[in-house]
Amino acid sequence: xxxxxxxxxxxxxxxxxxxxxxxxxxxxxxSPYFVSGSNFSDLTSNLMEKAIMALPLxxxxxxxxxxxxxxxxxxxxxxxxxxxxALGWPLWLDVPLVLAVGGAGGLLNGLLVTRAGLPSxxxxxxxxxxxxxxxxxxxxxxxxxxxxxxxTNFGFGDIPGTLIPWPLLVFAALAVAFVFVLHRTWIGRQxxxxxxxxxxxxxxxxxVARVKTYLFVLSGVxxxxxxxxxxxxxxxxxADNGQGFVLDTxxxxxxGGVNIFGGEGTIVGVVLxxxxxxVLRNGLTLAxxxxxxxxxxxxALLILSVAGPTLVRRISAARPRRQLTxxxxxx
Amino acid sequence: MSVRAIDSPTxxxxxxxxxxxxxxxxxxxxxxxxxxxxLLVVVAIVSIQAxxxxxxxxxEQILLNVSLIxxxxxxxxxxxxxxxxxxxxxxxxxxxxFVTGDLLKEHTLDVPGAIAVGCLLGVGLGAFxxxxxxxxxxxxxxxxxxxxxxxxxxxxxxxGGKQVSAIDLPRGYLGIASSSVLxxxxxxxxxxxxxxxxxYLLRNSGVGRELYAIGSxxxxxxxxxxxxxxxxxxxxxxCGLCAGIAGVLWGSRFGSVNALAASGLELQVxxxxxxGGVNIFGGSGTVVGAVLGAILLATIENALRILHLSExxxxxxxxxxxxxxxxxxxxxxxYFQRILMRTGRR
Numbered sequence: 143x144x145x146x147x148x149x150x151x152x153x154x155x156x157x158x159x160x161x162x163x164x165x166x167x168x169x170x171x172x173s174p175y176f177v178s179g180s181n182f183s184d185l186t187s188n189l190m191e192k193a194i195m196a197l198p199l200x201x202x203x204x205x206x207x208x209x210x211x212x213x214x215x216x217x218x219x220x221x222x223x224x225x226x227x228a229l230g231w232p233l234w235l236d237v238p239l240v241l242a243v244g245g246a247g248g249l250l251n252g253l254l255v256t257r258a259g260l261p262s263x264x265x266x267x268x269x270x271x272x273x274x275x276x277x278x279x280x281x282x283x284x285x286x287x288x289x290x291x292x293x294t295n296f297g298f299g300d301i302p303g304t305l306i307p308w309p310l311l312v313f314a315a316l317a318v319a320f321v322f323v324l325h326r327t328w329i330g331r332q333x334x335x336x337x338x339x340x341x342x343x344x345x346x347x348x349x350v351a352r353v354k355t356y357l358f359v360l361s362g363v364x365x366x367x368x369x370x371x372x373x374x375x376x377x378x379x380x381a382d383n384g385q386g387f388v389l390d391t392x393x394x395x396x397x398g399g400v401n402i403f404g405g406e407g408t409i410v411g412v413v414l415x416x417x418x419x420x421v422l423r424n425g426l427t428l429a430x431x432x433x434x435x436x437x438x439x440x441x442a443l444l445i446l447s448v449a450g451p452t453l454v455r456r457i458s459a460a461r462p463r464r465q466l467t468x469x470x471x472x473x
Numbered sequence: 474m475s476v477r478a479i480d481s482p483t484x485x486x487x488x489x490x491x492x493x494x495x496x497x498x499x500x501x502x503x504x505x506x507x508x509x510x511x512l513l514v515v516v517a518i519v520s521i522q523a524x525x526x527x528x529x530x531x532x533e534q535i536l537l538n539v540s541l542i543x544x545x546x547x548x549x550x551x552x553x554x555x556x557x558x559x560x561x562x563x564x565x566x567x568x569x570x571f572v573t574g575d576l577l578k579e580h581t582l583d584v585p586g587a588i589a590v591g592c593l594l595g596v597g598l599g600a601f602x603x604x605x606x607x608x609x610x611x612x613x614x615x616x617x618x619x620x621x622x623x624x625x626x627x628x629x630x631x632x633g634g635k636q637v638s639a640i641d642l643p644r645g646y647l648g649i650a651s652s653s654v655l656x657x658x659x660x661x662x663x664x665x666x667x668x669x670x671x672x673y674l675l676r677n678s679g680v681g682r683e684l685y686a687i688g689s690x691x692x693x694x695x696x697x698x699x700x701x702x703x704x705x706x707x708x709x710x711x712c713g714l715c716a717g718i719a720g721v722l723w724g725s726r727f728g729s730v731n732a733l734a735a736s737g738l739e740l741q742v743x744x745x746x747x748x749g750g751v752n753i754f755g756g757s758g759t760v761v762g763a764v765l766g767a768i769l770l771a772t773i774e775n776a777l778r779i780l781h782l783s784e785x786x787x788x789x790x791x792x793x794x795x796x797x798x799x800x801x802x803x804x805x806x807x808y809f810q811r812i813l814m815r816t817g818r819r
Binding site for chain 1: 754
C-alpha cells in the first residue's frame with residue numbers, strides 16, 4: 143500500500159468512519175426502516191442539541207479542562223425561556239436573554255476555574271447540580287407549551303423541499319466556524335498549546351486564564367442555544383429537559399479522539415463521533431431498546447474510547463522493554 | 474505544588490511543606506468544629522421559626538435520612554482521599570437496591586442471602602470501576618461517568634419497567650429499618666458503626682495512612698514504594714461495598730424500589746464529602762467530617778420542608794454548597810500557603 147494510504151488508515155478518524163459504516167450495516171439488519179431519508183433526518187435532528195454542546199466542550203477538553211454542567215445549562219435555558227415566554231414577553235427578547243444567562247453561567251464556571259484556581263471537574267459538577275436546581279426553581283414541575291408555529295417549525299421542521307432539519311444548518315455553520323478557528327487560526331494554536339503544557343503556554347505569552355474563561359463562556363452560550371433548539375423541537379419548556387445529555391456529549395468528544403488530558407483532538411473527529419453515537423442509538427431504538435438501556439452501550443463506548451488507546455500504548459510500550467530488562471526486576 | 478516539593482527538596486521548602494500539612498490537619502479539625510457551629514445556628518434559627526422542628530422524633534427522622542447517604546459518603550471519602558472520585562455511587566445503590574428487592578420478591582433467596590448477594594454485587598461493581606481506573610488508567614471522572622450510565626442502564630434492563638413494592642417484601646427485611654437497638658433505630662446504629670470503623674482504619678492503619686499519602690502526592694507515594702494503583706483499586710472496591718450496603722438497606726428503608734431509585738444521589742454524597750472538609754485534591758479530610766457534612770445537608774433539607782420552602786431549591790443548594798465548600802477550602806489553603814512560604818524564606 144502507498145504510505146499516504148497507510149497514514150490515512152491509521153488515523154483515528156478513519157476508525158470512526160469504519161465504526162459509522164459498521165453501525166449503519168448493523169442498523170439496517172435490525173430494521174428495514176433504518177436506511178431511509180426520513181429516518182436519517184429524524185436521527186440527525188435528535189442529535190443536534192448534543193452536537194452543538196460537544197463543539198465548545200471539545201475545545202475545553204483540548205485546553206485541559208472539562209465542563210460537566212452543559213446539560214444543566216441546557217435545562218436552565220429551556221426553563222428560563224418557558225418562564226419568560228409564559229410572562230408574555232416576546233421571543234425576540236427571551237432568546238437573547240437566555241443566551242446571555244448561558245454566557246453568565248459559563249463565566250461563573252470560567253472564573254471559578256481560572257481565578258479561584260479550582261479544578262474544573264468539581265466546579266462544573268457543582269454547577270451541574272446548581273443550574274439544574276435553578277431550572278426547577280424557575281419553572282417547578284410545569285411545562286410551558288403554546289409556542290408560535292415558526293418557532294416550533296424551526297426546531298422540528300426541515301428546510302422546505304429537503305430532508306435537512308433547520309438545526310442541522312445551525313450546527314453545520316458552527317462546526318465550520320470551529321474547524322476554521324481551531325485548525326487555522328492563532329486562537330486554535332493557543333488552545334492546543336495550553337492543553338499540551340499550561341506553564342510553557344504562559345511563558346510563551348498566552349493569557350491562559352483569559353482563553354479558558356472565554357471557552358467556558360462560549361460553552362455556556364451554546365448550551366443555552368441548545369436549550370432554545372430543544373424547547374422548539376419538543377414544543378415544550380421543562381426544567382428537566384436534556385437530563386443525561388452529558389453522557390453523549392462527553393462521549394462524542396472523547397470518542398472523537400480528543401485526548402482527555404488535553405492538547406490533542408480534531409473537530410472532524412468529534413463530528414464523526416457524534417454521528418456514530420447517533421446511528422448507534424437510533425439503531426437500538428428501532429430494535430426496541432429503551433433510551434436508558436441504550437446508555438449501557440454509550441457508557442461502555444465512553445470508557446473504551448479512553449481505555450482502548452491507553453491500553454494499546456501500554457502494551458506496545460511494554461513489549462520492547464521486556465527484552466531489555468531481566469525478568470526478575472520486571473515482576 | 475506537590476511536584477515542586479519533589480523538584481526542589483531544599484530544607485526550608487520541606488519544612489514549609491510539613492508545616493503546611495500540619496496546618497491543614499488543624500484546619501480540618503477546625504472544619505469539623507465549624508460544621509457543628511453552622512449546624513447549631515441552623516437548628517437554632519429553624520427552631521425559632523418552627524417549634525415543630527426541635528423534637529426528638531424530627532431529629533431521628535433527619536438521622537434516618539442521613540444514615541444511607543452517610544454510608545455512601547464513607548466510601549466516597551476513601552476514594553476522594555486518593556485524589557479520585559466515584560460518580561457511579563448513585564447507580565450502584567439503585568442497581569443493588571433493585572436486585573436485592575427483586576431476589577426477595579421472587580423468593581429466590583432468604584433475607585440474609587439476598588443481603589449478601591447485594592453487598593457482593595456492590596463489591597463487584599466497585600471492582601469494575603477500580604479495574605478501569607487502576608489497570609486501564611482511565612481517569613476516574615471519565616470511568617465513573619461511564620459506569621454511572623452503564624450501571625443505571627443495567628438497572629433499567631433488569632427492572633424492565635417493573636417495581637418492587639412493600640407488599641412484595643418479606644417482613645424480616647422491612648423490619649430492619651423499623652427495628653431499633655436500645656431505642657436507637659438500627660439504620661442509624663449501623664451507619665454510625667460503619668463510619669467509626671472506617672474512621673479508625675483510615676486514621677490508624679498502615680493502609681489508611683498510605684491512602685492519604687497517595688492523595689497528597691501520588692508521585693512521592695510511588696517513590697517510597699506504596700502500591701499506588703493497587704490501593705486505588707482497593708478504595709474503589711470499598712466505595713462499591715459501601716454503596717452496596719446502602720443499596721441493600723434502601724428497599725428496607727423506603728419500601729418500594731424502581732429503576733430510578735437513588736438517581737442523582739452522587740451529587741448529594743459529593744456535596745456532603747466536600748462540605749465535610751475532605752479535600753477534593755486528595756490527601757486530607759476525615760470520615761467524621763464527611764458524615765457531619767451529610768448531617769448538615771440533611772438538616773437544611775429537613776428545615777426547608779418544615780418551613781414550607783419549595784423543595785425545588787434542594788438540588789440548587791447542593792450545587793451551591795459544593796462550590797462554596799471547595800472555594801473556601803482553596804482560599805484557606807492559599808492563605809496558609811502564602812504565610813508558610815513567607816516564614817520558610819526567612
